[in-house]
Amino acid sequence: MIKDITLGQFFPGDSVIHKMDPRMKIILTVVFVAIIFVVKNFLGFAVAAIFLASAVLISKIPVRTVLKGIKPLLFIIIFTAFFNVFYGTGVKVFPDISWLSWLTYGGLERAVFMVIRIVLLIIGTSLMTYTTSPVMLSDAIERLLSPLKHLKVPVHELSMMMTIAMRFIPTLIDETEKITNAQKARGADFETGNIIRRAKALIPILIPLIVSAFRRAEELADAMECRCYNGGDGRTRYKIYNFSLRDYIASIIMLAVLAIVIVINIFF
Amino acid sequence: MIITTENLIYKYGVGTPFEKTALDNVSVSIREGDYVGLIGQTGSGKSTLISHFNAILKPTSGKVIVDGEDLWQDNKHKRIQTRFKVGLVFQYPEYQLFEDTVYNDIAFGPKNMGLSAEEIDSRIMKSIEFVGLDKKFLQKSPFELSGGQKRRVAIAGVMAMSPKVLILDEPAAGLDPKGRDEILARIREYHSETKSTVLLVSHSMEDIAQNAKSIIVMNRAKCIMHASVQQVFENAGMLEKIGLDIPQITRVFISLHNKGYNVSSNIYTVQDAAKEIMRCLKEGGLYD
Amino acid sequence: MNNIIDVENLTFSYNPEEHSAVVLDGIDLQIEKNSFVAILGHNGSGKSTLAKHFNGILLPTGGKVYACGFDTCDNDKLLEIRRNMGMVFQNPDNQIIASVVDEDVAFALENLGVEHNEMVKRVDEALEIVGMTEYKHHAPHRLSGGQKQRVAIAGIIAMKPSCLILDEPTAMLDPQGRKEIMSTIKRLKTEQGVTIVLITHYMDEAVQADRVVVMDDGKILLDGTPEYVFQNVGLLHSVALDVPQAAELMYKLREYDIKVPISVLHEAECVDVLSKLLEGKIDNHH
CATH class of the missing domain: 3.40.50.300 (P-loop containing nucleotide triphosphate hydrolases)
Structure with a gap:
């Protein structure tokens, strides 16, 4: 059911990784992504993979859930693998079979390399969203971007928009379900017919949904004014983030992984 | 029987940590032509139950039989037909309006039924009259109307399908006393004129007392009672215990009754209360 | 003033x-x-x-x-x-x-620039007053209507x-x-x-x-x-507009020339008045 989809797929928990400062998690995720792109050989991937596997174990997110995250992107993975195999060069795997002549050891190696890279990327970034609530994520992004305020980037407005969007997504999902049921009760059929027919069938859902979103926005604006909202100037924050020991340790480990990968790149 | 459920069970989120039984072995039968009140606290399963009557929700187990047909026995076509037989007006139905004119919005249901243009037209005229709106509204945009008027348009949109059963989930929610009385009076009129079955879901025992002939009481996913208004309200204490509000006047008469005065404890409306007091005064020779 | x-x-x-x-x-x-x-x-x-x-x-x-x-x-x-x-x-x-409930209650305080320690204190107080302390870290959309409205009230009274x-x-x-x-x-x-x-x-x-x-x-x-x-x-x-049923009953009885008081609003009062009436202690015209 539509309700089962949770944005960002956050899994509440109390592991060390859950408790880390969300800003640090974002920074370290970016570093991890950089490492994945720096890696030049399988040994480097092995180091990154061991690091990531330990992180997953520490987070206590079920391994099955983590692997499930790859599923929606399976198509892209297969697609990438296929192209890398196809454009590979080097020794042919089956030199005697003409219609398999395109299959080379070099191509296979490249394909496996790319697949590992994508899989590590997906798992690495989803570990962040699995262990950080959307609210904390948007909060952390705002704080990390706040230096951009000096460049006249409306950081506060953007983050307020994100906060409100996240607050209203579940409400609007509920509402969509209600309106859909109401139109079904009037005999609307969303399940048969060609694409155009089906798209047309959505109008009775979309219009009420948009009308209601505007009504909500208007009421919300009044409510925010009543609570003295006046833009970002002079605001204080309820949530305060402080880097703690675990954040420093995590960043040291991450730097060590980076160093090892670089060393491997140079010497192997 | 127009609607029957047999051992109906419905569970949300089966297999997840949020699994919850919303309907627990509910077997009810609704007589054709009855005006049924459905009461129960929020979360007691009322809305889940009525969503089964027109195949919006599929039972986890058990049967729903509408007009002699088992809804989930075979094809989908039958279930769509069921939606025309059992008209369901959800809470705050005004939020489902979407067409450019009131006329077209009311026509949505009848059009989905595949009726002819003339038939649709005559049904729109009839239903707009049932809900007591002037015909001049037909060419207006539904979004220009007041809240109460919008609600009537939405109800007319379901009435226009001429369902055998009309189900209304809190049709008066959020309306002021006048709006509430008018809507309920219109529904009463529709019931007596079309002889169709009506099921009214409400928190207000007063509204139920003034309108329904029989009552279904839901509590914690179970149907704990289905009987005449009289029989159900005789259990005022039980109703209060399961979190329902009984009318002030009923509480007054229960107190009087318990104090030993010769008055009935089944009084739900002020009108009945005045009559009862006058009866007692006359019998006691205090008024002639 | x-x-x-x-x-x-x-x-x-x-x-x-x-x-x-x-x-x-x-x-x-x-x-x-x-x-x-x-x-x-x-x-x-x-x-x-x-x-x-x-x-x-x-x-x-x-x-x-x-x-x-x-x-x-x-x-x-x-x-x-x-x-x-x-x-x-x-x-x-x-x-x-x-x-999250507590972050919502803090919204007005953030806007007013209230200092952090004071803010935490006031959020806790406001939730306590409306009886929603145990839901402090809950998501509002999972609460009942009455609970949500209490959170909204807490968000206001946090401003004192x-x-x-x-x-x-x-x-x-x-x-x-x-x-x-x-x-x-x-x-x-x-x-x-x-x-x-x-x-x-x-x-x-x-x-x-x-x-x-x-x-x-x-x-x-x-x-x-x-x-x-x-x-x-x-x-x-x-x-x-409606009137309370008790007042309405008094109004109806007075139409029969029964001299019940006009301003009866509450259940207990109403029981009192009717008791007296049924015992013949209230005058009527006939």
């Missing part, structure tokens, strides 16, 4: 050129500090429009509105007025801004307003939720000394106030104690 709200000859129209668009028509109203006033009227009587003038969400077309002594037209005082005149709306879903204006706060709630809200606001009045202005069309809520103001067609129709206001059964019916 004893009046927290002072409305002088207020008129309001969304479109001043057209006379038919007049929503408020010459309102004079004073609301005393630490009172509990219910403003009763049917939909479209102008009661919500009036309420929105109390904290400067709407500004008068004619006349003056003073809130806490400040003219609501005075832009420099607007923030001060909003902080003092907290306002809660009908739909709890559309006034909760954050995805001197007055709380509630615009049909129970219209979308079930009986359970309505009870929760009524007991919360009564507690706010007695324990925190907050002035309460409750806009409603439920007479059973209005009965609980110290004073009831009945509005119709942009004007004040009746103003007084609940006992006084609900004597006017016929007049209230004529403007599409």
Whole structure:
């Protein structure tokens, strides 16, 4: 059911990784992504993979859930693998079979390399969203971007928009379900017919949904004014983030992984 | 029987940590032509139950039989037909309006039924009259109307399908006393004129007392009672215990009754209360 | 200065050129500090429009509105007025801004620039007052209607307003939720000394106030104690309002020339009066 989809797929928990400062998690995720792109050989991937596997174990997110995250992107993975195999060069795997002549050891190696890279990327970034609530994520992004305020980037407005969007997504999902049921009760059929027919069938859902979103926005604006909202100037924050020991340790480990990968790149 | 459920069970989120039984072995039968009140606290399963009557929700187990047909026995076509037989007006139905004119919005249901243009037209005229709106509204945009008027348009949109059963989930929610009385009076009129079955879901025992002939009481996913208004309200204490509000006047008469005065404890409306007091005064020779 | 709200000859129209668009028509109203006033009227009587003038969400077309002594037209005082005149709306879903209860309660405090330690303290206090402490870290959309509305109230009282204006706060709630809200606001009045202005069309809520103001067609129709206001059964019916069943019964009995008192609102009183009547202790004409 539509309700089962949770944005960002956050899994509440109390592991060390859950408790880390969300800003640090974002920074370290970016570093991890950089490492994945720096890696030049399988040994480097092995180091990154061991690091990531330990992180997953520490987070206590079920391994099955983590692997499930790859599923929606399976198509892209297969697609990438296929192209890398196809454009590979080097020794042919089956030199005697003409219609398999395109299959080379070099191509296979490249394909496996790319697949590992994508899989590590997906798992690495989803570990962040699995262990950080959307609210904390948007909060952390705002704080990390706040230096951009000096460049006249409306950081506060953007983050307020994100906060409100996240607050209203579940409400609007509920509402969509209600309106859909109401139109079904009037005999609307969303399940048969060609694409155009089906798209047309959505109008009775979309219009009420948009009308209601505007009504909500208007009421919300009044409510925010009543609570003295006046833009970002002079605001204080309820949530305060402080880097703690675990954040420093995590960043040291991450730097060590980076160093090892670089060393491997140079010497192997 | 127009609607029957047999051992109906419905569970949300089966297999997840949020699994919850919303309907627990509910077997009810609704007589054709009855005006049924459905009461129960929020979360007691009322809305889940009525969503089964027109195949919006599929039972986890058990049967729903509408007009002699088992809804989930075979094809989908039958279930769509069921939606025309059992008209369901959800809470705050005004939020489902979407067409450019009131006329077209009311026509949505009848059009989905595949009726002819003339038939649709005559049904729109009839239903707009049932809900007591002037015909001049037909060419207006539904979004220009007041809240109460919008609600009537939405109800007319379901009435226009001429369902055998009309189900209304809190049709008066959020309306002021006048709006509430008018809507309920219109529904009463529709019931007596079309002889169709009506099921009214409400928190207000007063509204139920003034309108329904029989009552279904839901509590914690179970149907704990289905009987005449009289029989159900005789259990005022039980109703209060399961979190329902009984009318002030009923509480007054229960107190009087318990104090030993010769008055009935089944009084739900002020009108009945005045009559009862006058009866007692006359019998006691205090008024002639 | 004893009046927290002072409305002088207020008129309001969304479109001043057209006379038919007049929503408020010459309102004079004073609301005393630490009172509990219910403003009763049917939909479209102008009661919500009036309420929105109390904290400067709407500004008068004619006349003056003073809130806490400040003219609501005075832009420099607007923030001060909003902080003092907290306002809660009908739909709890559309006034909760954050995805976690305590962060939402903190929203106004963040806007006011309250210092962090003080903010944490006030959030906890506000949640305590509305009895939602155990839901501090919950997501608002999973709460019941009554609970959401209590969170909305907490978000306002965290500002420590001197007055709380509630615009049909129970219209979308079930009986359970309505009870929760009524007991919360009564507690706010007695324990925190907050002035309460409750806009409603439920007479059973209005009965609980110290004073009831009945509005119709942009004007004040009746103003007084609940006992006084609900004597006017016929007049209230004529403007599409209910009266408590007890008052209505007394009205009906008086039509039979039975001399029951006119101002009976509550269950216990009603039982008392009827007992006496049935024992022949109340005079009747016949």
